[in-house]
Amino acid sequence: MTIEMGRPGADGLGDVVRVLREWQYDGAPVQLHPGDVGWFWRFGGERTAEATRTWSRAGEVLAVGLLDGAELLRLAFAPEALRDEDLARQVVEDVSAPERGVLLEGTVYVEAPMGALVQDLLFKDGWESGEPWTPLRRDLGEPVPDPGVRVEVIGPEQAHEWAAVVRASFDGSTFTDERWHAMAAGAPYVDARCLVVRNGQGEAVAAVAVWSAGEGKPGLIEPMGVHRAHRGHGYGRAITVAAARALQELGSSSVIVCTPSSNVGAVATYQSAGLEQLPERRDLNRNAS
Known part of the structure; x- marks a missing residue:
């Protein structure tokens, strides 16, 4: 056929x-x-x-x-x-x-x-x-530690904060509140969460979206970013750990992410959060x- x-x-x-x-x-x-x-x-x-x-x-x-x-x-x-x-x-x-x-x-x-x-x-x-590109993975069969920071699940009312952190995390990003709402209206978002980490002043300093593929299946981090004005304080590691915990709560068996191998800082951040480097692709x- x-x-x-x-x-x-x-x-x-x-x-x-x-x-x-x-x-x-x-x-x-x-x-x-x-x-x-x-x-x-x-x-x-x-x-x-x-x-x-x-x-x-x-x-x-x-x-x-x-x-x-x-x-x-x-x-x-x-x-x-x-x-x-x-x-x-x-x-x-x-x-x-x-x-x-x-x-x-x-x-x-x-x-x-x-x-x-x-x-x-x-x-x-x-x-x-x-x-x-470097894929990284963490098994979620064991408990994931507390990230040690204030983590918040973002809903429609806080979409502007998540969008602002994403824009401030990636050079050239044009992400807007409207794009968050469009994303959240999509079929895959039923099994997704958007998170932010807040610092001691209550500012959103890091953002991540996590996507479950269903019970017992690998979940995905896409994207993860730290506001350029708040780097160097461990927020990337913290929000990656928070992402793993969120996927575990959603029933995911593991968490995966893929980043350019040239982005050595991102690879190191993911490894510090307990993800293991897989063979390059x-x-x-x-x-x-």
Whole structure:
């Protein structure tokens, strides 16, 4: 049977999130998580639908892609389809041809799970290894210590505070209150929490969003940031520990996060919060012009 690429539309995003949840399990290669879709949802449901692609056989979704910007496609595969040759060849064909409307001309990137056949085929097709990323993980089977700071779960009334910390944590961030509300209205946010750490003066100094994939499955941190005016006080470690506790309360089996390997400060912060570094992964890139 043939593999068909599709666009789910806004009404079909709930089904996409559902299959992404099903594909998460401890020991699996790090890949697109429902929380990644949830974080993208800050741009609204329609734009999230426009950025989503599915590959199916006989009506069964076997792979999901999220266009995280115009140049990067992030992929996830059903566990049994990771080495499916027909699927991998169709994905490679679709992402390598700009006229298919997945990745356009210019330098483009694909993020695929380690061990996926699509990686091997992209290399054979002339794609090259790109920037290294470091995944980190913490098992949540044991109690997580108290972070030792004041932690608050953010609701709609405090969205402006969370948004302000995110803007002050990432250079060039344009995150707004409206984007928080759009994100919180998305299907993945049912299993998510936004947290802030407050200092002794009650100021929000660090922010994190955590995304559960369901009971007994890995949860995701995306994003985590410390206000640039309040760095060097251990707030990054504290809010990461708080994130792990929140995911544990949501039933997650572990917490995962992925950061550029070049961001040595972030890697060190996550390690200080009890996350263990996993083998590096790399995007693949090609100049398709």
